[in-house]
Amino acid sequence: MNLAQIIDTLGVDRETAERRARFFINYVEDVPLKEFPDWQGYAERADAFREAAQSAFLVDSKWAADLLRKAASEYRSSGVLYGWFLHRCTIKSGLSERDAEVASSLLMLMKEGSAPVTRSDIRDILVQAHLKSDVLRSPVQQAYFLMAILGSGWDPKESPIPLAQEYTDTLRRHFGQYPIGPRSAQISKYLMLAGMLADLSYNPGEASRNALFNELIPLAEAHAQGLYAARENRYQWRRMMSSIDLVDLDIACMVAVANDLIIRAHGIPIESQNSRPEEDPLRWLSIEAGAELYRYAQ
DSSP states (O other): OOHHHHHHTSOOOHHHHHHHHHHHHHHHHHOOGGGSOTTHHHHHHHHHHHHHHHHHTTTOHHHHHHHHHHHHHHHHHTTOTHHHHHHHTTOSSOSOHHHHHHHHHHHHHHHHOSOOOOOHHHHHHHHHTTOOHHHHTOHHHHHHHHHHHHTSOOOTTSSSHHHHHHHHHHHHHHHTTSEETTTTEEHHHHHHHHHHHHHHHHOOSHHHHHHHHHHHHHHHHHHHHHHHHHTTSHHHHHTTOOSSOSSOHHHHHHHHHHHHHHHHTTOOOGGGSSOOOTTOGGGGHHHHHHHHHHHTOO
16 A cells, blocks of 8 residues: 555545644744744744644645655754754755764764863864754764664765764663653664664665564554554544654654665665555555655655
8 A cells, every 4th residue: 555545544634634734834934033042943843844744744745755854954953963863864865974074073972971061172063063962962862863874875984884883882781771752662772773774875685674674564563553542532533633643753764764775776665565454554654654755855
């Protein structure tokens, strides 16, 4: 089943989805950045674009991808490392050389630990990346950052990849049990997936592809169960008032990045693997959304 066919099974009116998306887009236009302290205005705008994208997936995948690109830009402007991950999954060109320079510096700062940021050159790095030192020390934010770097497609010998792999081991040892993502998976799970994305950068074969896919399936199934539970409240569900995201963007982004790495090497996109049981279409919602996200990445 493709994304449009899965959406048809949701029982949500597309006009309702479009109205919800436009509500959040209009909210972005009304956010007075000057009235928010420091980075918070950008974070408000980022969250609104992200919410709009969730609804836009039900209307037009290209629209959803465009909104997620805007969300990524606002998250990065607000100093949230998650913005690097979201940015990576909405572009086909990979992260830039300038991103590689900044990423190397940020990884060195992470490695230094919780020491106060006093050196002027380090402060300059944080300013360039729109970061605060406390955000840089968040294990969850670090995990998303590592996923972006390890899935960047950079040459592993001439990039921050070795630094990222080294710090991945450190983060796993100290914070591997911390919850992350919409379904509160363990950080160690996401770091394992980040390592699989790195493997795809230089070994985009069937074994690497299927290994990643098999790890994503349980996450997709857990998300589907959450959707089925939310659908029990038909009043909230039909009006898109449920608290659960329709699309697990972490899964979708990992699929988009994986497809980018695979297709660069003329492989088979991840969404074409395995059969799709018709009786459980929601299992494939986020995976197919990721395929569409890659399709409309720039």
